[in-house]
Amino acid sequence: MTPRTGRHFLQIPGPTNVPDQVLRAMAAPTIDHRGPEFSALTLRLLDAIKPVFGTDGPVVIYPASGTGAWEAALVNTLSPGDRVLCFETGHFATLWREMARALGLEVDGDFVAGDWRHGADPDVLAEKLAADKERAVKAVCVVHNETSTGVTSRIAEIRQAMDAADHPALLLVDTVSSLGSIDYRHDEWGVDVTVAGSQKGLMLPPGLSFNAVSRKALDASRTARLPKAFWDWQPIIEANRLGSFAYTPATNLFYGLEEALRMLAAEGLPSVYARHARHGAATRAAVRGWGLDVLCADEREASGSLTAVLVPDGHDADKVRGIILDRFDMSLGAGLGRLGGRVFRIGHLGNFNDLSLAGTLAGVQMGLELAGVPVDSGGLGAALDLMRSE
Numbered sequence: 001m002t003p004r005t006g007r008h009f010l011q012i013p014g015p016t017n018v019p020d021q022v023l024r025a026m027a028a029p030t031i032d033h034r035g036p037e038f039s040a041l042t043l044r045l046l047d048a049i050k051p052v053f054g055t056d057g058p059v060v061i062y063p064a065s066g067t068g069a070w071e072a073a074l075v076n077t078l079s080p081g082d083r084v085l086c087f088e089t090g091h092f093a094t095l096w097r098e099m100a101r102a103l104g105l106e107v108d109g110d111f112v113a114g115d116w117r118h119g120a121d122p123d124v125l126a127e128k129l130a131a132d133k134e135r136a137v138k139a140v141c142v143v144h145n146e147t148s149t150g151v152t153s154r155i156a157e158i159r160q161a162m163d164a165a166d167h168p169a170l171l172l173v174d175t176v177s178s179l180g181s182i183d184y185r186h187d188e189w190g191v192d193v194t195v196a197g198s199q200k201g202l203m204l205p206p207g208l209s210f211n212a213v214s215r216k217a218l219d220a221s222r223t224a225r226l227p228k229a230f231w232d233w234q235p236i237i238e239a240n241r242l243g244s245f246a247y248t249p250a251t252n253l254f255y256g257l258e259e260a261l262r263m264l265a266a267e268g269l270p271s272v273y274a275r276h277a278r279h280g281a282a283t284r285a286a287v288r289g290w291g292l293d294v295l296c297a298d299e300r301e302a303s304g305s306l307t308a309v310l311v312p313d314g315h316d317a318d319k320v321r322g323i324i325l326d327r328f329d330m331s332l333g334a335g336l337g338r339l340g341g342r343v344f345r346i347g348h349l350g351n352f353n354d355l356s357l358a359g360t361l362a363g364v365q366m367g368l369e370l371a372g373v374p375v376d377s378g379g380l381g382a383a384l385d386l387m388r389s390e
């Protein structure tokens with residue numbers, strides 16, 4: 001292995017690079033989570049996090065990874081045997097659906113199969129909901145940004161399809177790899193539960209996850225009968241009123257969260273979203289310049305937080321990643337599920353800038369060449385041209 005000097009390039013699509021300011025903030029001593037100082041911090045954070053979700057309603061914070069927040073969204077709102085409509089947009093959508101099945105929800109009849117290159121289709125949703133005359137579907141689950149594919153779903157259009165069908169199902173949206181990176185509006189888009197995690201656009205280590213909750217979802221939680229205890233919103237929201245929790249919160253991650261939210265507010269959310277969109281566009285320019293294909297098939301749905309790159313037949317994406325790690329000390333995302341060995345994923349989200357992207361793409365280009373994948377070396381230049389001009 002080449003000796004390591006300088007910083008590792010952590011260009012997987014999360015966990016992302018944690019800014020030094022956030023690391024320093026988390027290095028402060030752990031304090032009494034029932035004391036006045038921590039309560040004041042909690043109350044500040046519960047307010048400061050709302051704009052990132054685009055909500056005025058409650059945001060529940062769990063000391064758990066995103067998977068926990070998936071479960072919380074389901075068990076708080078649904079009852080055994082409820083029908084849930086899921087779209088097969090990729091690996092994470094598939095895992096969420098499997099979780100719903102494991103919890104005793106009915107996920108087979110309303111499943112929308114997909115090719116892992118497109119987002120959830122609002123027209124298909126409109127048809128499915130129009131056909132559901134008994135209003136038996138209780139929730140629609142959509143992953144906003146499929147981390148396995150680099151494809152986003154158009155949540156505003158999903159909402160419009162639900163409204164056009166005048167269907168009462170709840171809309172549950174996973175923003176684990178889009179929150180704080182890609183424009184997102186929980187209230188405006190009429191989302192009922194937004195699921196998120198700390199380790200991607202929020203620039204924190206893994207360990208926190210979130211549910212933003214609409215009034216309708218909160219009402220549903222009063223009659224929902226799936227078993228729940230730790231994930232139950234009600235005692236948490238009750239305790240949050242006084243700045244406390246129904247369990248021991250992740251104290252030091254909260255220090256980091258306050259610093260990360262301060263950084264996002266200082267940059268301004270519109271600029272944060274524009275930065276990610278631009279880096280996504282520059283990355284796609286490089287991929288196409290190399291003569292390779294971006295997995296995302298519809299440019300409207302291309303992700304600002306990561307790009308999945310298809311390697312040509314006869315080549316192994318994991319071999320490319322291995323060479324890049326060994327030679328250039330850079331980690332890229334592996335192909336997940338059915339995409340194993342066929343794609344690698346470039347994360348361009350979080351604490352990131354033009355030169356971080358230039359370094360990342362230079363490493364990818366050299367790795368492709370070393371792996372014997374035929375590429376046009378003008379790819380990197382195409383990305384640099386885009387960043388220089390915009």
Ligand code: PLP
Nearest residue numbers: 065066067092147174176177197
């Ligand atoms: N949803 C999406 C879109 C993800 O990318 C991930 C993880 O990467 C998850 C859910 C699961 O979150 P976690 O791994 O934090 O449990």
